[in-house]
Amino acid sequence: MRILGIESSCDETAAAVVEDGRKLLSNVISSSIDLHKAYGGVVPEIAARSHIESILPVIEKALVDAFGAKSQKPKAQSPNKNLSAFSFQLSAGFDPWDQIDAIAVTQGPGLIGSLLIGVLTARTLAIVKNKPLYAVNHVAAHPYALFLTKTSPALSTVYHLPSTAPEFPILALTVSGGHTQLILMKDAKSQKLLGQSGDDAAGEAYDKVAKMLGLPYPGGPELAKLAKKGNSKTFDLPKAKLESPYDFSFSGLKTAVLRTAQKLTGNDYTFPSSKLPKVLDEAQKADIAASFQRTVNETLVETLNKAEVKFQPKTIIISGGVAANEDLRQQASSITKSIGLHPMHIYYPDIKLCTDNAAMIAASAFYQKLSADPYTLEPNPSLSI
Numbered sequence: 529m530r531i532l533g534i535e536s537s538c539d540e541t542a543a544a545v546v547e548d549g550r551k552l553l554s555n556v557i558s559s560s561i562d563l564h565k566a567y568g569g570v571v572p573e574i575a576a577r578s579h580i581e582s583i584l585p586v587i588e589k590a591l592v593d594a595f596g597a598k599s600q601k602p603k604a605q606s607p608n609k610n611l612s613a614f615s616f617q618l619s620a621g622f623d624p625w626d627q628i629d630a631i632a633v634t635q636g637p638g639l640i641g642s643l644l645i646g647v648l649t650a651r652t653l654a655i656v657k658n659k660p661l662y663a664v665n666h667v668a669a670h671p672y673a674l675f676l677t678k679t680s681p682a683l684s685t686v687y688h689l690p691s692t693a694p695e696f697p698i699l700a701l702t703v704s705g706g707h708t709q710l711i712l713m714k715d716a717k718s719q720k721l722l723g724q725s726g727d728d729a730a731g732e733a734y735d736k737v738a739k740m741l742g743l744p745y746p747g748g749p750e751l752a753k754l755a756k757k758g759n760s761k762t763f764d765l766p767k768a769k770l771e772s773p774y775d776f777s778f779s780g781l782k783t784a785v786l787r788t789a790q791k792l793t794g795n796d797y798t799f800p801s802s803k804l805p806k807v808l809d810e811a812q813k814a815d816i817a818a819s820f821q822r823t824v825n826e827t828l829v830e831t832l833n834k835a836e837v838k839f840q841p842k843t844i845i846i847s848g849g850v851a852a853n854e855d856l857r858q859q860a861s862s863i864t865k866s867i868g869l870h871p872m873h874i875y876y877p878d879i880k881l882c883t884d885n886a887a888m889i890a891a892s893a894f895y896q897k898l899s900a901d902p903y904t905l906e907p908n909p910s911l912s913i
Contacts, residue, residue, distance in 0.1 A: 529629045530594075532659075533890030534587065536646030537638025537666045538706070539564060539575045541582040543590035544886035545628070546676065549716075549894030552687065553680045554593035555880075555887045558582040561746065568745045569735070576641030583649050590886070591624040593683065625657050632893030635663040635900070636911030637707070643907035654902035662893035663900040666884065667707045668719055668913050669892035670847040671700040673877040675716070676891055688878045699841035701832050703856070704848035704883075705731035705748070708776045710831065711913070712839055716895040721913045722835055723774025730824055731850045733778035737785050737820050741813045742805025751817045752853055758814030760822035763788055767827050773834050778824065785820050792816075825856045829863050844874045852882045 530553070535542040539560045545553040560578035564570050633650035636643055654661040675693050698713040708725040728736070731748055738747020743754065765784050768777035790799045793807045808816070836844070846860060860874055881887060 529894060530627055531630045531632050531662070531890040531893050532587070532590065532628050532653075533664075533886035533888075533893065534583075534631065534633040534646050534650050535666060535884055535886040535889045536579045536583065536642050536649075537634045537636070537884060538642055539570050539578070540884045541579050541586050541646075542884065542886035542889075543583075543587040544890050545590055545594040546887055546890035546894065549672070549675055549891045550693070551678050551680065552676050552683065552689075552887055553595075554590045554683065555685070555687075555885060556586050556590045556593065557885055558586050565745050568739055570639070572639045572641050575639060576645060579642055579645035583645055587649070587653075591628075594680065595622075595624040595627050625659075628657070628659060630660040630662060630893065631657075632662040632664050632889050633905075634666040634669075634889055635905065636665065636908035637667060638907075638909055640907060640909045643909060647905055647907045651902045651905055661900045661902045661905065662896070663898050663905055664889045664892050664896065665911050665913060666889065667702055667704070667709060668711070669888045670702045670704070670877075671698065671711065671713065671845045671888075672891040672895065673847055673881040673885070673888040674845050674875045675895070676881070676887060685880070687880065690875060694843040694845060694875050696843070697839065697841045698843045698845055699832070699835055699839060700845040700847065701828065702848045703730045703828060703846065703850035705729060705735065705746075705850075707848070708778075708828075709913070710774050710835055712835075712841070717897075719913055723772055723776065723831065725776040725778065726770075727777050727779040728782060730776070730778055730828060731848070733782050733824060734821075734850065736782050737817070740786060740789060740801050740804050741808065741817060748850065748853070752821060752855065754814050755818040755821040755855065758811070758816070758818030760818035762815035763819035765819055765823040767823060767830075774831055776827065776831065778827075781820070781823060781827075785816060789816060821853075821855055825853065825859045828856065829859045832860065833863050842873065845876075846874065847877050847882065849883045851876050852879050 530547045533544045542557045544555040563574050631650050631654050676689050700711040702709045708729045710722040712720040734748035738751040743750040789804050
């Protein structure tokens, strides 16, 4: 079964074709991140406008990459500068839509304007092309990036995929800019939410602390780079203690970083965070970044460890944008060794599949098969598991 996945929950416009939930035939992503850098974060209206420009060319390219042959003849430049121009040739009478068995789209959670573009596009295509439509929770879909075990020989991009699919039961930690969730999967279709962030997600905290330090957006990767130059033991930052052992909270940690930086510069709590980058020296910034990163990752891994002991999974999946963080991977491997779980039983997505993408949407739809009515499906920005 070949499913066309469509993802537009935030600032990436993505489309991918996945066969039988395992084989990646194409994966196309057009990001509007450069448009948001000047504002230090995603601007919803700009993101939505970018989706309008990009979504049809992205879908077309995903179909071409999966089933078509690229042409040597150049095509007119796309109005979206973030999307490379492309052209293609297909055999006479060949329609790539004949190769698609269903369409899957992110219903939520996410930005309402962004979701609306993806959902309406998917609904229209499902009706016009007479294809079944599946609705997908994009946060719950992140672990399914690890179910991809092979790629099409025609795919030019190299992906480092697991040789076999994860073994159940699976403990899945999804850590992204907008969400932090811990899920137990007893099979490919069932997902039980064990815990989640009640305020700032881990990735969001990374971005906000990075902004305090004067780092460019997106701040998470930049903070991780800076942390390598600092001493992670310099500052003893607090970890939230919550009633549920599997929930997360990072807003207090973010505030603690702010107070630490203010005190370090000889100022009180009234000193504006926007002025901190000019009064902190580079060594201080590096130490703050390293201490913050250690605290966030320790919190994630310690919570994961509690769930490991309780539920005894055969496999652990760590996915989402923050899963690309090297320190998080090192801490997770270290703690699982200490409790007897082999590090090879921890699965991380290929770096290109950590952030939002449509491959995970298509793969998730194959297993979940949550049918949707193309005439009535509505985006849900607060969709939960």
